[in-house]
Amino acid sequence: MSAVPGDIRGGGRRQGELQARLFSVFLLLSMGIGLVTLGTLVVQVFLDGVRLVDPVLLTDAPSADPAFAGAGPAILATIYMGLLLIAFTVPVGVGTAIYLEEYADRDRWYNRALEVNIQNLAAVPSIVYGILGLAFLVRGLGLGRVLLAGAMILTLLVLPTVIIAAREAIRAVPASIRQGAYALGATRWQVVWRQVLPAATPGIATGSILAVSRAIGETAPLLLVGALTYVAFNPTLLGDFTALPVQIYQWTSRSQAEFRELAAAAIIVLLAILLTLNAFAIWLRNRYGRRW
Amino acid sequence: MATPDVTAGAKPVPRLRASRRRYGEDVVKGALALCALVSVATTVGIVVALFLPAIEFFRTISIVDYLTGIRWAPLFEPASFGVLPLVVGTLSVTLWAVLVCLPFGLGAAIYLSEYAPGRTRKVLKPALEVLAGIPTVVYGFFALTFVTPLFRDLGLGLEVQNALAAGIVMGVMLIPTVASISEDAMSAVPRDLRDGAYALGSTRYQVATRIVVPAAISGIVASFVLAISRAVGETMIVLLAGGLNPTLTFDPRQAIETMTAFIAATGQGDIPVDSIEYKTIFAVGATLFLATLVMNLFSIRLVRKFREVYE
């Protein structure tokens, strides 16, 4: 067919129409597959597990007997780890983002390499971070398989995403704000601390919370850093631990039907936690976000 | 910092330079650079953690045997260290994932970018993002407890763990990845190109397929490559639904073992640190890292290219 559809009123239009129709069907199918799968997954998990979402699940310890089993320590560990993640990643991530956006000279090769490095780290498979943790934290530093090691590894995993999100937020602050401050004689750090950061905070907060919510759903690195033991007590920083995604993995691996239902129930809890976090992040963005 | 003295009468020369150097600024810059170094340290750590033991491993096991051997039995007696079954397992699952996420991800992107009316788009785009936010262990659960039984009921003769179910579910999980990057690329295409085509009487189908997609092709390819990289590196779905059976087969109905599943399963147990078995984790990990690194770097370059061209 020619570039200029001269046959716009000709017979060739029929052919084109069929193609276009098929194409539209294909497009709708594309959207449909994702959404239908999502719907099926949620409904299936709900049907399987909602019966078991009760105080026993939320507070009791895991047990070989499905009637008594709960995910209490796992849920606590996940929440605990989420808080630790925020505490670790936000300072380092925002610091790096400020460095790259406000201080770094783009023409230097090492600053460009730094950017590529961060983008690459964001795409490294999560299990490689697990290997990193196994080699350095568990064995190397001799920390052992403790909660702190898990939190540190997840920090490294999610740091690139936080950096990228923080950079977007900082970049969104208009140059005029900075220039006004410089004109009034502020130093670079004063500009950053008193003008840029406060303006970028909603964006940074939203981005960090979204990144952390991805991290607490991660399982693979935690498997290697030892979250696979039977733990019946509440987690402490330097103690053995297990996390909610790992508990789900363990229960899914069990063969009895009751454990499958428990796994589904635990998934409901996990999805609820993630939904809450994401909703909070979006609310933050809508409430405090500014359009420049 | 000195400010110009503007009291009446005097006509001073304002001293615009600071009277003394603010060391605080340098300290701050140093602290921030230190933050940035964390990411450098992470990369260095990964390289050291993976490649040092891997090199030791290859002193004992010939790299040719490793890359070409067809039996993966590192912990058995007699041991065999051919990594091909793991590679084939990974490729088998990735193949099915790609068959799902590339066409449908691109289709979703085209739909959102060129076809969807504004309000629909506002609802559907976040819905797709939700798909990306579901933890992979949940997808693994779904593949094992719903998809596989469904396919078995349909008479497909699948084993309890198999490459097909794992691959397809992984593909659906990756649709948002392909869709969002491709859509980014497509929205970066200037309106003028589209308007020109419409003005000449093109249909939406023609504009989408002949103008927008070719113009955004580097971003689209980047999204494809990134999706493949993520499929190769994905662990939980294959661990739960793909199997732990290192067989050299592309038959999707059989249980296989991917590189990631091997690392996850072996790393959980405690193996003597200096043994050759322990080092297999790192050898396979290094292989995995190199494969995804090549793909990631390629994809990053492409993304930069398309971002530059239109900005």
Add this chain to the structure above:
Amino acid sequence: MKHRFGNRFVLVAAVVALTSLALAAASSARTDGGGVSGRITADGSSTVGPYVTAGAERFQRANRGAQVTVGISGTGGGFERFCKGETDMSNASRPIKQTEAAICRTNGVTYVPFLVANDGISIVVNKDNTWANCLTTAELKKIWDTGSKVDNWQDVRQGFPNVKLSLFGPGTDSGTFDFFTEVINGKSKRSRSDYAATENDDVAVRGVAGERGGLAYFGLSYYEENKNTLKLLGVDSGGGCTLPSIKTVQAYSYKPLSRPLFVYVKRDAFKRPVVQAFVRYMIQNERAIAKTAKFVSLTDRQLRKSKYQYNQAIRFAKR
């Protein structure tokens, strides 16, 4: 508008820090009354793990301040950590090896081995497997030996139908694997490698239950837990077909796959009241725990020996 967000930053950071500290404080201060308190770490066999876990659950209910963790790194992995001094107890489905004992000696770790239960490694097949009721040890070796190409039931014995054989079994860090390969194939770790190997016996259960031609071997308790989805085979080692049961395992007439299960306890750990209490609890409630966890309990003679060892260990620790 001065410092509006700067202040919020600090505020949020403070809230996060305080919450973390509060959680940390709350979780470590859980030594509320009732019984002994303290931490016990156990790791090792995935066969013995559920037994110790069952005991630990009951123990922790009676002693709220006790914190017992049970890992399932495999018998070999458990010993590795144990001989480094990392764990207090090592669960094992085979006795400690010479090489492992030497490492313990070098590191100054002395221990007491306790018998906790008996086990018969069970050969299980799919419920729809109507043709097999018993396999000889020779047939088992034919299937599982290294280099075996048997992948169909008709190759196992003449008269068996043409059904694909799907094999599941423990991974190589498992004491069950070590034991089975040694008594069936003649050498520990000697085995074919193209089967679905997993430390997680439930994967094997699910696999066999899902494949008509499935075959797996694992500890008896896993069969007992999943009786309604699996079929148990008898084993003939020359003296006729024997099915594993409490009787045949305790009498060791289920040959050659009967074996004792151990928990090795560090002598140093015995100095701590919580460890003494836990071991004593396990011995005293041995029958009940075995019943809950579906294990074959100790014979009277074995139980007497355990009690004796316990008393010796206590006396030694008090010195």
